[in-house]
Each structure stands twice: as structure tokens, then as C-alpha cells.
Amino acid sequence: MRAFIEGLILAFVSALAIWGAIQVPSPTPGETWAGVVPMGAALALLVISIWLTIGGLKVGANAASSASNNKGTIHVVLLFVISIIYQQSLRWFGYVLPTAIVAPVLLYSFGVRSWVGLALSIIVCPLAFHLIFFKLLGVFPPVGEVFDLLGKLQG
Amino acid sequence: MEIFPALLSVITDPTLLAAILMAAVVGMIVGATPGLTASAAIAMLLPITLYMSPLFALAFLYVIGKSGRYGGSIAAILFNTPGTAASAATQIDGYPLALAGKAGKAMKVATISSVIGDFMGDIMLVVGVGYIAALALKLGPPETFAIYFSAFVVIGSVIGKSILKGLASALLGILVAMIGLDPISGEERYTFGNFELSNGIGLVPLMIGVFVLGEVFSQIEERANSNGDTKVVGGDSDDNSLSWEEYKPCLPHAIRGGLIGAGIGILPGLGSALAAFISYGEGKRRAINPEEWGKGALEGVAAPEAANNAVSGPSMAPLLTLGIPGSTIGAILLGVFLIHGIQVGPTLFITDKELIYKLFACGMIGIVAYGTIGYFGATQVAKIILKIPTNVLYPMIFLTAFIASYAARGSLFDVSVMTLAGFAGWLMRKFDFNIAAFIISFVLAKGAEETFRQSILMSDGGALIFVERPIALGFLLLGVAAICFRIRGILKERKVAEGGLEDA
Numbered sequence: 001m002r003a004f005i006e007g008l009i010l011a012f013v014s015a016l017a018i019w020g021a022i023q024v025p026s027p028t029p030g031e032t033w034a035g036v037v038p039m040g041a042a043l044a045l046l047v048i049s050i051w052l053t054i055g056g057l058k059v060g061a062n063a064a065s066s067a068s069n070n071k072g073t074i075h076v077v078l079l080f081v082i083s084i085i086y087q088q089s090l091r092w093f094g095y096v097l098p099t100a101i102v103a104p105v106l107l108y109s110f111g112v113r114s115w116v117g118l119a120l121s122i123i124v125c126p127l128a129f130h131l132i133f134f135k136l137l138g139v140f141p142p143v144g145e146v147f148d149l150l151g152k153l154q155g
Numbered sequence: 156m157e158i159f160p161a162l163l164s165v166i167t168d169p170t171l172l173a174a175i176l177m178a179a180v181v182g183m184i185v186g187a188t189p190g191l192t193a194s195a196a197i198a199m200l201l202p203i204t205l206y207m208s209p210l211f212a213l214a215f216l217y218v219i220g221k222s223g224r225y226g227g228s229i230a231a232i233l234f235n236t237p238g239t240a241a242s243a244a245t246q247i248d249g250y251p252l253a254l255a256g257k258a259g260k261a262m263k264v265a266t267i268s269s270v271i272g273d274f275m276g277d278i279m280l281v282v283g284v285g286y287i288a289a290l291a292l293k294l295g296p297p298e299t300f301a302i303y304f305s306a307f308v309v310i311g312s313v314i315g316k317s318i319l320k321g322l323a324s325a326l327l328g329i330l331v332a333m334i335g336l337d338p339i340s341g342e343e344r345y346t347f348g349n350f351e352l353s354n355g356i357g358l359v360p361l362m363i364g365v366f367v368l369g370e371v372f373s374q375i376e377e378r379a380n381s382n383g384d385t386k387v388v389g390g391d392s393d394d395n396s397l398s399w400e401e402y403k404p405c406l407p408h409a410i411r412g413g414l415i416g417a418g419i420g421i422l423p424g425l426g427s428a429l430a431a432f433i434s435y436g437e438g439k440r441r442a443i444n445p446e447e448w449g450k451g452a453l454e455g456v457a458a459p460e461a462a463n464n465a466v467s468g469p470s471m472a473p474l475l476t477l478g479i480p481g482s483t484i485g486a487i488l489l490g491v492f493l494i495h496g497i498q499v500g501p502t503l504f505i506t507d508k509e510l511i512y513k514l515f516a517c518g519m520i521g522i523v524a525y526g527t528i529g530y531f532g533a534t535q536v537a538k539i540i541l542k543i544p545t546n547v548l549y550p551m552i553f554l555t556a557f558i559a560s561y562a563a564r565g566s567l568f569d570v571s572v573m574t575l576a577g578f579a580g581w582l583m584r585k586f587d588f589n590i591a592a593f594i595i596s597f598v599l600a601k602g603a604e605e606t607f608r609q610s611i612l613m614s615d616g617g618a619l620i621f622v623e624r625p626i627a628l629g630f631l632l633l634g635v636a637a638i639c640f641r642i643r644g645i646l647k648e649r650k651v652a653e654g655g656l657e658d659a
């Protein structure tokens with residue numbers, strides 16, 4: 001069943017890629033079409049996905065699905081949600097505030113239960129990364145579109 | 156002979172020597188830490204190298220790669236968990252040796268064999284790379300495309316558990332590389348009207364996502380699914396000394412392993428894991444004590460360790476001469492070259508010959524560095540690793556991934572790409588897709604497309620040009636042969652497995 005679903009997902013991706021390649025305008029005379037490689041790769045992917053789907057159908061009846069690793073998957077999805085929120089917060093609130101909030105959340109989700117450690121991470125993590133990347137390496141920090149704590153702290 | 160002045164130049168540069176030493180330590184620790192890979196460390200450090208000189212950056216990352224390969228053996232022997240895929244073969248005899256109280260001995264054999272293999276590979280690289288570059292200069296677009304094609308097929312089909320998923324991973328890498336403006340006609344591809352996508356997907360955020368964030372996702376999943384601790388064997392009371400009499404039978408296996416590794420290393424994509432297993436199999440076949448292999452034979456550690464490290468040097472040959480990375484580390488190093496505005500290919504040996512030989516010299520000094528540290532301090536390195544609190548380490552890696560992907564171009568779009576690539580990388584690992592094939596294909600795609608379209612223009616639209624030119628045809632057939640051999644290998648394995656079941 002798993003191979004069947006994987007095949008179907010790949011087929012969907014390849015169909016999307018074929019559609020995207022079709023959108024590429026035709027070449028001017030004497031040039032090659034810019035969509036030739038994307039189209040070729042997408043068609044090859046479609047063939048593989050059909051192969052996988054058919055293979056999945058053949059073994060599907062005998063395969064038993066396992067729910068034993070659902071707990072881990074839930075943890076990954078939660079961490080992914082944190083990642084999405086964090087990367088969007090960087091855009092809205094700059095670097096310092098989101099990092100100060102996310103650092104203890106991450107440490108907690110990885111099993112750190114020391115309240116002192118979690119509290120320290122609120123200060124230490126943004127400060128350490130700020131010193132390494134924005135001071136030592138001279139990278140220009142992201143400025144928050146809505147509110148920027150770093151800007152406020154620096155006056 | 157260019158290597159000698161290069162060696163002299165590197166030895167007399169204390170800053171560079173310090174960087175090599177640091178890289179050797181970092182690589183060893185990263186390689187020996189289960190769940191961390193040299194690729195992840197290099198991907199994470201890549202943005203930092205933007206602020207270094209090209210030689211400093213390349214040498215630092217190259218030595219981390221070399222030392223990381225060796226470091227994997229420490230975890231394989233002591234923790235029964237290969238730190239890298241390449242050290243899985245070392246585990247077969249390494250862990251039984253550790254259980255028998257010979258962990259220190261096994262690690263010394265691993266160190267000496269790694270150094271022998273790595274030096275053999277590097278010497279072959281230094282001697283042969285100039286000839287390959289001269290040969291590569293004579294290749295036209297059809298031949299170059301055929302080489303790219305065979306690289307895609309070999310990388311997609313040979314490494315990983317499934318040929319179909321490996322090839323699908325390679326194709327996905329090509330499709331992701333196509334996002335953005337076509338460099339020839341300027342037409343938009345897969346941008347869906349998004350301005351940020353028209354700049355294409357950056358190599359740095361993609362690599363950090365797939366290798367670093369993807370690994371953090373895998374680690375949190377593993378932690379949630381298992382509550383077992385890593386069992387560590389070996390200690391101060393063990394028999395850690397190694398005499399010449401004990402190493403003497405290992406030497407032929409190390410030399411043979413070095414030759415196997417160097418031979419495999421020159422072929423893009425085959426990788427050090429394959430070299431290690433072939434060397435182990437070949438070593439066992441020729442051994443005078445095959446019954447002891449798998450139960451704790453020192454020769455069983457020497458053979459795979461020499462092979463997996465010997466891959467490192469020659470795998471640079473296709474990268475430097477043709478721009479085709481043979482491994483994920485090679486793909487990252489290609490990124491460093493590009494970031495610093497250095498065009499990789501046969502002309503590199505005309506434009507930046509001094510830099511390249513200095514890089515080789517740094518690699519050789521790196522071998523001495525990790526060899527010395529490993530021989531005298533591998534057990535101490537293992538103790539350090541056990542003290543690293545992983546529940547703090549992975550959150551820090553997570554945060555570094557975000558800031559490092561931003562730092563590369565100062566772009567928050569890159570952070571979004573990294574986040575999505577991280578999740579995609581985890582999915583690919585979970586469903587046995589091949590992330591190495593995905594990344595290497597992503598890196599190769601643009602060059603392959605350019606040579607393909609140049610060839611089509613040369614032949615007035617006919618694809619027969621690839622068949623009419625013998626070198627091009629040869630490489631195309633090599634790709635087909637790689638798939639055939641892989642299918643044959645899988646069928647053979649299946650037959651053996653079925654036979655085994657019947658016997659049971």
C-alpha cells in the first residue's frame with residue numbers, strides 16, 4: 001500500500017512538472033526550447049511513478065500497515081509547524097524575539113526539563129547567535145516588518 | 156611535482172595549519188557522533204566560509220569531509236552504530252572486537268588503515284588529475300552531456316535501496332534545479348509568477364535543509380520512537396596497544412582496500428559505503444582466516460576502513476576536471492567554488508592550478524592530523540562525544556540551520572526554502588528516497604542542460620549526435636550497464652534471501 005501511495009504522489013508531482021513545462025513559451029527560430037529538459041525529466045518521473053504504482057498494487061494486498069511509529073511522526077510534524085512559525089516570525093519580528101521564544105520551546109521538546117536552563121536559553125541563544133553571525137561575521141540581521149526588538153534595544 | 160611547493164607553502168602558513176587541525180578535530184567529532192554527518196556539518200558551515208579566502212574555506216571543509224569519514228569508525232567500533240554509512244562495514248568486526256575488550260586495538264587498526272587508504276587515494280589524485288583534466292579539455296558538449304547522463308544514472312541507481320526511488324530522487328533534483336529563469340533564453344520556468352522563485356533555488360539553503368534540518372527531524376522522530384540508550388563498550392582497562400606483528404596481516408588488506416577505494420572514488424556517485432563493502436567482501440574472500448571475519452578480526456576492520464577513506468581523494472577528480480561531484484561532500488565543495496567565483500572544470504588547472512595543489516596539500520596534512528589525533532586520542536574523542544548532551548545539541552543545530560541559511564545571501568526566502576527542504580529531506584529519508592542522488596543531481600542539472608542544448612544545436616536538432624560520437628556513446632552505455640549490473644545484483648540478493656529462507 002505504501003509503494004502505491006508513493007507512486008501516486010510521485011505521479012501527481014510529475015503531472016505538475018509536465019504542466020509547468022508546458023507553460024514555458026516556444027523557442028525562437030535557431031534556439032532550443034527552454035522546457036525541453038524539465039519536460040524530459042517530468043516525463044521520466046511519470047514513467048517511474050507509474051512503475052512504482054503498479055508495483056505497489058501487486059504487493060498491496062499482502063502488506064500490513066504499521067502504526068508503531070506514529071508518535072515520532074507527530075513529533076516531526078509539530079517541529080515542522082514550529083519551523084514554519086519561526087521562519088515567518090523572522091520576517092515579522094526580526095531575529096531576536098522569535099529566537100528567544102523558540103529556543104526554550106525547542107529545548108523542551110528535545111527533553112530538557114531544567115527550568116533554569118530553559119530560562120537561560122531565552123537570553124543566551126539569541127545573544128550567542130547575534131554575536132557570532134551579526135557581529136563577528138558581519139551579516140546584516142533581518143529587520144522585523146511588524147516589530148523589531150533588536151532595533152528597539154539598539155535605540 | 157606541483158604538490159611539493161604547495162606542501163611547503165601550506166606547512167609554512169600557521170593560520171592554515173591551525174584551520175586544518177581544527178577541521179580534523181571537528182570532522183572526527185561530527186563523524187563519530189551517531190546522527191551527525193560530515194555532510195551536515197559542512198552544509199551548516201558553508202555560509203561561514205563565505206567570509207574566508209577560497210583556499211581557507213575549501214581546505215577547512217575538505218578536511219572535515221576526510222576526517223568525518225574516519226570518525227565514523229569510532230562510533231561503529233564503540234557504539235555499534237556507524238557514524239557514517241561508509242563505516243557500516245567496519246562495524247561488522249569492529250564491535251565484536253570492542254566486546255572482546257580490544258576496542259583500542261580496533262581503533263588503532265582503523266586509524267592506520269584509514270591513513271594508508273586516504274594517502275593512496277590522494278597520491279593517485281595528485282598524479283592522475285592533470286591527465287584527466289587534459290583529456291577533459293578535448294571533450295565536446297555531446298561527450299560532456301553523456302558523462303552527465305551516466306553520472307545521473309549511476310548516482311540514481313547504484314546508491315540506495317531502490318533503483319526506481321534513486322532515479323526518481325535524481326529526477327526530482329533536476330526538476331528543482333530547473334526552477335527560475337532559463338540561463339539561455341531568459342524564459343521563466345516553474346516560477347508560477349513568484350518573483351523570488353525567478354532567482355532559482357539556492358544550493359546553500361537546499362543543502363542545509365536536506366542535510367541539517369532534515370537530520371534534526373529524523374532525530375526527534377527517533378527519540379520519540381525509541382527509549383533505548385546507546386550501549387558503549389571499551390574503556391581504560393582494555394588492551395589498547397597494537398604491535399607490528401598484529402598489524403602485519405592487516406597491511407595487505409589495507410593496501411587492497413586503498414586500491415579498491417581509489418578505483419571506486421573516481422566514478423561519480425558510487426561512494427565510500429560501496430567501496431567499504433566491496434573491500435570487506437574481497438578481503439574476506441582472500442583472507443587466510445575467513446572464519447574469524449565477522450567475529451572480531453582486525454583485518455575485517457582494516458579492509459573497509461582503508462577503502463572508504465581512499466574514496467575521498469579520487470572523488471575530487473571528476474569534480475575538479477568535469478565539474479561533476481562524486482559525493483554529497485563534493486557537491487558542497489562545488490558550491491564553495493561557485494560562491495567564490497571559481498569555475499570548476501578542465502580549465503581550472505590552467506586558471507587556478509596553485510589553489511588546487513594547495514588544496515591537495517591541505518588534504519594530505521589533514522590526513523596526518525586526523526591520523527595522529529585518532530591514533531593517540533580516539534578513545535578520548537569517544538568520551539567527549541558521550542558527554543555531548545544531544546537534547547541541547549539538536550535544538551542548537553536547528554537554530555543554526557535557520558541563521559546559516561539566512562546568512563548565505565541575507566535572504567528570508569532562503570530560510571523558507573531551507574524549512575521546506577528540511578521537511579522534504581526527512582520525508583525522503585523516511586520513505587527510502589536517495590537524498591545524495593537528489594542533491595548531486597540538483598548540482599549537475601544546469602551543466603547537463605547546457606551541454607545537452609548545445610549538442611542539439613550542433614546537430615541541428617537531432618539526438619543521434621550522442622550515438623554517433625564514440626566517447627559519448629561509451630558513457631551512455633556505461634549508464635545503461637550500471638542499471639543492468641544493479642538489477643542483476645538485486646536479483647542475486649533476492650535469490651540468496653529466498654534460498655536462505657528455504658534452508659531455514
